[in-house]
Amino acid sequence: MTDRTFAHDAELPRVPLPTLEDSCSRFLAWSAPLLTPDEYAETERAVADLLRADGPARILHADLERFDRSGVDSWLDEFWPSRYLGRRDRIALNANFFFLFRDDTALARSTSADQAERAAAVVTAAVNYKLLLDDEAVPPVVQRGRPLSMAQNRFLFSETRIPGVGQDTVRAPYSAAQPGPSPARHIAVFFRGNIFRLDVIGPDGVPHAHGDLVDGLRAVLKAAAVRAPADTSVGHLTTLARADWAPLRPELIADPANRATLDVLETALFAVCLEDFAPVDTLHACDQLLHGDSANRWFDKSVSFIVFADGTAGINVEHCGLDGTTILSFVDTLLRAPVAEHETRLGATAQGLPAHAPLEFALDDSLRARIAAAGADFAQYAADNATTAVSFDDFGTDRAKALGISPDAFAQLCYQLAHQRSKGLIGATYESIATRQYRGGRTEAMRVVTPEILEFVAAMEDPAADRATRRAAAQAAAAAHVARAQQCQRGEAPEQHLWELQWIQRRRGAELGATEPMPFYDSPGWQIARDDYLSTSSAPSVNIQYFGFGCTSAKCIGVAYVLLPDRWNLYLATPAPVADRMHEFAAHLRTAVAEMSELLATT
Known part of the structure; x- marks a missing residue:
């Protein structure tokens, strides 16, 4: 019998809490390649201050140790809400991420490209997953023989982020306010700025058949044919800071x-x-999945499926409770089976046209004005976001392995070389490392730039360096990259630990008697090492064309990549004022991939 969904979660190992000394030592080593000698010396002094026996960091770390022993899943259990729910800027485009589905998946092939048919197939598959999850019949994900945490699955359905003055909250099932699965039987359907409720499970608890859902969606399309006035589409408000x-x-x-x-x-x-409308090309589809017309979105919903007029489909995800690996498992389950198979597993039956009704708000002039302003402001914000897509149809993980190099290391070395050539420097680079092998595990923050990376780029840019020198530098940089990724997977990365100490001081520093300012958080190391020039993350799935997210600063390029055995697709995003540099980066990336492939090829 297949294990129940959450069968292993309580048995998973806990994320180890590093000592303050270890995190400080690692942070100095990780930040050093990005600092001048003077900046490093100043950071070293700030670290020494942080380690003072009578300093606030000792009190804060002791409190974190206490919290870690208090029966929680992880010492990071307060960190994640602070990091994600504590941000005060907008989440639309800045935090939410998307996947563009392939149009040749088993689910897509089982329907026509008709919008209502394709959307109904996605709904059928998602409701099937939901009811399996309710019964804890979704098999636990196992990676290299180890089960992974399935806890994030609890945030897939009926989860909505609620804006708060100091910090947002989450309305979700499997919570103190609502123990157990969501009892909801409806979805929210958006079209032309109108919102409708559509029941997907009948009054007696039996799911509607695919044909019923097609009819229900067509009824919504007909009822919502007239575009809602811009000042009545309340979804615009979810784009605000x-x-x-x-x-x-x-x-x-x-x-x-x-x-x-x-x-x-x-x-x-x-x-x-x-x-x-139908997207004019793949990049247009990606951009619409990332932001789209905010009249037709509710960015606070954990999961929003987006289906275009030609049947092209994808998903936009609110990030506070869900990471890419969980969404990939979810989406893969939906897309790899035809709709009839989902219907059979679901026990869906034809029940006629599903109940549906418009969702309307009573709005005074003040609210209408602010809704319209929010929509216009976000439209401009989206227009100020430059993007491009890069595709390698002749390179993937199989080719990287044949060259004797880790595929992810190959990608990151190419990114650094392209960045040097496009911007004239190596800058702070973030890579997300999944840590779901731990109880309640999410991700770890890897800092990509190592001394070996600098030596590799220098060798590639040195006209006097011969092939053997460059090849040795590439291999050393790749080995260092793999070692650092493994360090992150062991829970030995410094950034989130040190960041959580800062959060603890904000939450309860006065209560702990630890209010003294800590110069470390103003040091060059902390500021420079976390000021991303590249923010990178990968999402390997044969069912996904592209993965994407926005950039994290005025100079950053967001690099979302799908690296598969036979292909490598990237979606890049950056602020429009520096778009030229992004396009140069993309061009140099193509050259870097060709150069690296030739360099590592056996001769």
Whole structure:
């Protein structure tokens, strides 16, 4: 019998809590390649201050040790809400991420490209997954013989982020407020700025057949044919900075009817956003999945499926409770089986047209004005985001392995070489490392730039360096990259530990008597090593064309990549004022891949 979904979660090893000395030592080593001698010396002094026996960091670390012993899953259990829910800027485009589905998956091939048919197939598959999850019948993910944490699956359905003044909260099942799975039987459907409730599970608890859902979606398309006025599409508000959205929500729900409407929207299993156009190309599809028309989105929903007029489909994900690896497992399960197979497993039956109704808000002139302003502001913000897609149809993990190099190391070496050639420097680079092998594990922050990376780039840029020198430098840099990734997977990375000490001081420093400022957090090392020039993350799935997210700063290039055995697709994003550098990076990346392939090839 297959293990139950959460069978292994309580038995998984816990993320080890490093000592303060170890994290400080590692941080100095990790930041050193990016610092001048003077900057390093200043950072070294700041680290020494952090390690003072009578300093606040000792008190804060002792409190973290206490928390780690208090029965929690992980010492990071307070870190994640602070990191994700504590951000006060907008999450739309800045934090949410997307996947563009392939159009030749088993699910896609089992329907026509008709929008309602394709969307209904995705809904059928997702409801099947939801009911399997309710019964804990989704098999645990196993990687290299080790089960991974399945805890994030609890945030897939009926989860909505709620804006808060100081920090957001989450409305979700499997919580103290709502123990167990979501009892909801409906989804939220968006079309032309209108929002509808659509029941996907019948009154007696039996899921609707695919044909019923096709009819229901067509009924919504017909009923919502007239585009909603821009100042009535409340989804625009979810694009605001969280600090701006938070005070508006109480105004919105002061009207009992609005509170009831918002309740239906927030408890919906997920959102389906139907577009009235077909993307002109792949990049256009990716951009629309990342941001789109905010009248037709609710960026606070954990999961929003987006289906275009030609059947092209993808997903936009709110990041606070869900990481890419969980979404990949979810999406793979949906896309790798035809709709009839999902229907059979689901026990779906034809019940006629599903119940559906518009979700409308009563809005005064003040709210309407702010809704319209939010929509216009976000449209401009999205327009100020430059993107491009890069595809290698002749390179993938198989080729990298044949060259005797780790595929991810190959990718990161190419990124650094391309960045040097496009911007004239090596800058701080973030890579997300999955750590779901731990109880409640999510990700670790890897800092890519090592001394070996610098030596590799220098060798590649040195006209006097011969092939053997460059090849040896590439191999050394790849080995260092793999070693650092393994260090992250062992829970030995310094950044999140040191960052959590800063969060603890903010949360309860006064209570602990640890309010003294810590110069470390203003040191060149902390500031420079975390000021990303490249923010990178990978999502390997044969069912995905592209993966993407926004950049993290005014100079950053977001690099989301799908690296598979036979191909390598990247989606790049950066602020429009520095778009030229992004396009230069993309061009140099092509050259770097060719050079590296030739360099490592056996002669």
